[in-house]
Amino acid sequence: MKIIDLRSDTVTRPCPAMRSAMAAAEVGDDVYGEDPTLNRLEALAAEMLGTEAALFVASGTQSNLLAIMAHCGRGDEYIAGQTAHCYRFEGGGAAVLGGVQPQPLDVELDGTLDLVRVAAAIKPRDPHFARTRLLCLENTQAGRVLPLGYLGRARLLARERGLALHLDGARLFNAAVALGVEAREIASHFDSVSVCLSKGLGAPVGSLLCGSGGLVAEARRWRKVLGGGMRQAGVLAAAGIVALTENVERLAEDHANARRLAEGLAAMGGLTVDPAAVQTNMVFLCLSPDRAEALATFLRERRILIAGREGIRLVTHRDVTAMDIDRVVAAFGDFFGRL
Ligand SMILES: Cc1ncc(COP(=O)(O)O)c(C=O)c1O
Secondary structure, three states, rough: OEEEEEOOOHHHOOOOOHHHHHOOOOOOOOHHOOHHHHHHHHHHHHHHHOOOOEEEEHHHHHHHHHHHHOOOOOOOEEEEEEOOOHHHHOOOOHHHHHEEEEEEOOOOOOOOOHHHHHHHOOOOOOOOOOOEEEEEEEEEOEEEEOOOOHHHHHHHHHOOOEEEEEEEEEEEHHHHHHOOOHHHHOOOOOOOOEEEEEOOOOOOOOOOEEEEEHHHHHHHHHHHHHOOOOOOHHHHHHHHHHHHHHHHOOOOHHHHHHHHHHHHHHHHHHOOOOOHHOOEEEEEEOHHHHHHHHHHHHHHOOOOOOOOOOOOEEOOOOOOOOOHHHHHHHHHHHHHHOO
8 A cells, every 4th residue: 555645745756757857967067067957957946036046955954054144144143933944943053053143033823924023123233232134934834825915015124124035935836836926926025035846846855045146156155165065966956957847836736635635634523624724735733742643653554654743734745646635534534533
């Protein structure tokens, strides 16, 4: 029986088209800027996001770190959500490696940061304080799509207060597909945008940091300093090109499957799932830790994998079909029917 893995969209495996593109990729030494496939990927990403330049990096974590280090110096500060990946889940890299202090703020129910609170958190220019330089938003944030109007207001605040604006757009294309807009419409509000190829887009490795030529040149320098300069990386970039050209529109299927899952679970009764809250490819459940553990074990025995660091998060992706969702709903029904 097939394993249905709902732990994350990072578990997607490269499809046959990606594997053959990787095998056939023309390569060169990227540290010399001579890998033609990598150059093609970076140009494609910049074009899709409407930025001057783009930089291929190992991971979303590295991309966010490079953005923060390119925007900020030692003793500077970035504002981000308490649950933002670039604050909570990246090992404190900006502080550890960049000497950049985070200022976390609570995330609102819709995934935004309250701009009044952001404005209040910007520190006065005074030797007592770190210099607030950067505001980081995340889109999607726990599967929620930030409204376009909000992005405009955030940009205005950032401009007025002299901050740069970075987007952790690990799942930016999910947001764009959900809104029915081009990714560049979202990206246009930001000074830098990080997008991941290795999540719902299905590539095995890699993220892209997109922004102005100057920002990307600075990030490229830090990437080398951090040991992230790659050589014949066209082998990886070839998969990234397939991800960007063939796998964006199909994200809508993942969103439909997430809704199907939420509706199936909600119909069972007794579970706190709101199908109307599902905007992209994630469904969240609140269960006590004991019950969550028992559920995970029960499902694992039925070849269904779930995980949850803080509550259960079920993530749909290209390796999960509508039929798989029906199997998952039935297994949940068996578990809760027994209680
Ligand atoms: C919103 C967000 N940003 C960044 C990352 C980091 O990506 P990576 O695992 O490639 O470092 C993740 C990973 O799941 C993420 O969910």
